[in-house]
Amino acid sequence: MNTFSSLDELSKHVGEVLGVSDWITIEQDRIDTFAGATEDRQWIHVDPERAAEGPFGATIAHGYLTLSMLAHFSWDQFQLEGAKMAVNYGLNKVRFPSPVTVGSRVRASGRLDSIRELPEGWVELTVTQTVEIEGAPKPACVAETVSRVLWS
Numbered sequence: 001m002n003t004f005s006s007l008d009e010l011s012k013h014v015g016e017v018l019g020v021s022d023w024i025t026i027e028q029d030r031i032d033t034f035a036g037a038t039e040d041r042q043w044i045h046v047d048p049e050r051a052a053e054g055p056f057g058a059t060i061a062h063g064y065l066t067l068s069m070l071a072h073f074s075w076d077q078f079q080l081e082g083a084k085m086a087v088n089y090g091l092n093k094v095r096f097p098s099p100v101t102v103g104s105r106v107r108a109s110g111r112l113d114s115i116r117e118l119p120e121g122w123v124e125l126t127v128t129q130t131v132e133i134e135g136a137p138k139p140a141c142v143a144e145t146v147s148r149v150l151w152s
Contacts (some may be wrong), residue, residue, distance in 0.1 A: 002024050005081040007123060007151060011115055018043070018127070019077030023105040023134065024069070026061050031102060034065040061100040064139045070129050073108035074145075084150040089124065092144040098136055105134040113144065123149045 002019045004109040028048065030050040035041045043050045044060055051059040071088065079085070100106055113126040124146060 001076060001078060003079045004080055007115070007117070009081065011037075012114070014111060014112050014115060017109050020109045021076035021107045023107045024072075025105050026065075026100050026102060028102050031059060031061050031065065034062055034068075035125045038062070038064065038087060040064075054099055056099050058074040058103070061094040061101070061140075061142065066096070066100055066106065066131055067094060067143060068132070069106075069117050070108065070141075070143060070145060073129065073131070074110060074127070077108070077110045080149060080151070082152045086147050086149045089143050089146040089148045090144075092126070092146060094141065094143040096141050098133060098138040098140050100133055100140045104136075106140055107134075108132070108141075118148070121151050123151055125149060 004013075031045055035046050040047055040062055043072050044054055044056065046059065048059050051057075086134070108129050108131045110128075111127055111128045114123040118124055125148075126143050127147065129143045129145055133140050
């Protein structure tokens with residue numbers, strides 16, 4: 001994991017990957033918990049027997065489950081020393097090129113696309129997060145995230 005102690009130091013890395021998270025295995029329990037929280041209980045997510053006969057050969061994680069894990073992955077990738085807090089501001093673009101089947105391992109890399117200084121000590125970071133599936137040719141998710149950081 002990379003640690004950046006100042007905005008000037010971080011600025012030198014625009015266009016670069018800031019870090020890669022650890023692998024996480026996507027188990028059925030995580031998928032079921034997400035289905036319950038979101039009320040999205042489509043059979044491709046929660047019915048292993050039916051999903052085994054379906055187009056993916058197993059249950060798959062919700063795309064939004066994969067997307068929701070970006071916050072965790074970001075904390076694994078890099079730290080900003082001196083940041084008082086960080087908040088998700090939004091997303092510019094999100095795609096789900098490949099499904100995450102149950103039992104798959106995923107991780108994400110984050111490339112710093114831009115930094116914009118805002119009033120009152122806030123900084124806006126745009127980072128492209130790419131969630132890869134171990135052994136898969138295409139990523140599970142590619143998302144351009146926008147975060148706001150209050151720097152001390």
